Ligand SMILES: Nc1ncnc2c1ncn2[C@@H]1O[C@H](COP(=O)(O)OP(=O)(O)OP(=O)(O)O)[C@@H](O)[C@H]1O
């Protein structure tokens with residue numbers, strides 16, 4: 001069983017950036033093998049990691065829609081699992097499985113169901129599973145990202161972001177998640193956090209750390225450059241590492 005980590009929070013708060021920086025750290029520390037799951041239909045974790053995704057789950061669903069006979073001796077379930085295996089983009093440092101975008105008005109339910117059903121098997125050989133989720137709260141109620149060891153709730157340094165983080169916590173309680181630990185991270189901090197402290201306290205979440213606003217992060221994102229290439233002394237990298245230093249499983 002991998003040590004499983006997921007991110008949640010309002011749109012644009014820095015979930016993908018944090019997930020990519022966490023993976024960067026795991027790679028640097030050589031703590032074990034990593035499967036990254038990009039569960040956001042508007043995937044961009046691959047870019048942040050500098051990986052190409054030849055086939056997303058949505059692509060493979062389209063491909064397999066054309067009803068062909070199953071390979072002899074394979075159940076449908078085995079066939080799906082085999083196809084999902086082939087959708088994992090392997091690299092030397094991290095493997096990546098991306099949900100992709102269903103064609104047209106295609107529903108996300110099917111790709112979600114597939115991932116939920118097969119994730120345990122697909123991830124069983126890895127030491128870490130890192131899930132980058134879409135914005136909003138739906139993924140919590142769809143129960144993909146609920147049975148996790150650590151859920152990082154990411155907020156930007158705005159009262160709205162923090163309130164939204166508080167709602168993530170409420171939903172997680174409502175759907176009876178199995179997140180063993182839940183931490184709040186406030187990102188893009190530019191100045192004093194003190195005025196936000198009352199809102200942060202109201203969320204009931206444990207603030208594990210903050211990540212400063214770092215122009216280089218935004219610039220890399222704009223240029224589509226992998227965050228692994230950020231200098232080791234860039235403020236966001238240093239702050240992310242300080243957060244991860246507090247968690248024994250990442251060291
Ligand atoms: N510490 C930071 N300093 C400066 N810019 C940042 C920082 N963290 C994230 N950003 C920028 O904020 C924007 C949103 O970040 P990111 O894509 O990680 O958010 P997200 O929560 O994954 O968004 P979405 O909800 O759309 O998936 C990006 O342009 C990113 O470069």
Ligand SMILES: [Mg+2]
Pocket residue numbers: 015016017040132133134
């Ligand atoms: Mg994202």
